[in-house]
Amino acid sequence: MYLRMKRIIDIVLSLLGLIVLSPVFLILIIGIKLDSKGPVLFKQKRVGINKTHFSLLKFRTMKIDTPKDTPTHLLKDPTIYITKMGKFLRKTSLDELPQILNILSGRMSIIGPRPALWNQYDLIEERDKYGANDILPGLTGWAQIKGRDELPIDVKAQLDGEYVKSIGFWFDVKCFIGTFISVVKSDGVVEGGTGAKGGEEAASDKETVSK
Template sequence: MHSFYRSYGKRAIDLVLSGVGAIVLLPLFLIIAALIKLESKGPVFFRQKRVGLHKKTFSIMKFRTMRTDTPKDMPTHMLSNPDQYITKVGRFLRKTSLDELPQIFNILKGEMTVIGPRPALWNQDDLIAERDKYRANDVLPGLTGWAQINGRDELEIPIKAKLYGNIWKKLATPGAAGRKKIKKR
């Protein structure tokens, strides 16, 4: 039963949720795309190399929130003045996390899952190495995960990696998230 869930059940849930999401959110996608195009030149979508399952790279898809002249492959928090690159529409999309919605297509392709550790940038060696300690690189990256609920970008890398590892343990054991440990006497 356990291996069936891990092999087929979670994927089926991902396909249903992302498939329905793509259909239901289509009007919102069109509105966001129009707003991005009205405000700035460049593509509506932004693709970036990220680290996925077993440290294989893939191209993540997001709504573009920054100007096209922003330095490539650099986490926003490492830019000297990130606000100068973020567009007005982009600021709203980031604040509401709507910029992440196109990742439902990464889920449909099997590169991501709905719940799992967020994919690291390919050049975030410190985060990738820290995740190895907690087996967080052994699961598909997710659209949302434990670290997003518990502090997102404000967390230090070791804490973030440990939270990702905790989600791995929960996902690896169906029903574990809702179970209490029973003490043996």
């Protein structure tokens, strides 16, 4: 029952968000274009509900010569690839705003497990244990306010499983409010040099450029 209401809430809030934030979108688009060469948006292959794939949208925060399909925290020195505008977008999480369009299209929800990269096989497998691949991924979620990039894969999947078990209106409200607090404090954001290949650390949600 709640899942039907949740979809209605997603549509209403995302439409409202597009209208209210349209001036912000315009300013960010101009800033990105003036700051560096390349498209304003980029598409990234992510895992959606029932492990289907979709193209997640973000504002571009990195230069177009960034290594393809490499999470930011696995780059030896990601700062050389992040644009000046990109630093601001990442710090404020404004690079995530275009995902409002993913929500409107029904590929994402406002609250849910963050969609894994298509090649985050360890995370996808761990989420299977908790049924976290069987619901719509979210713009933000329970794991996001509990550590984000700092979380090991098994912990992130477990937190996603906790969300699946407790999914409901008030839990979504708790995640929504917690997200604003996390963004203001910049909790759990890892830009580079702390991850390990092979899935020992959670892959960054931040941009990896697909050329």
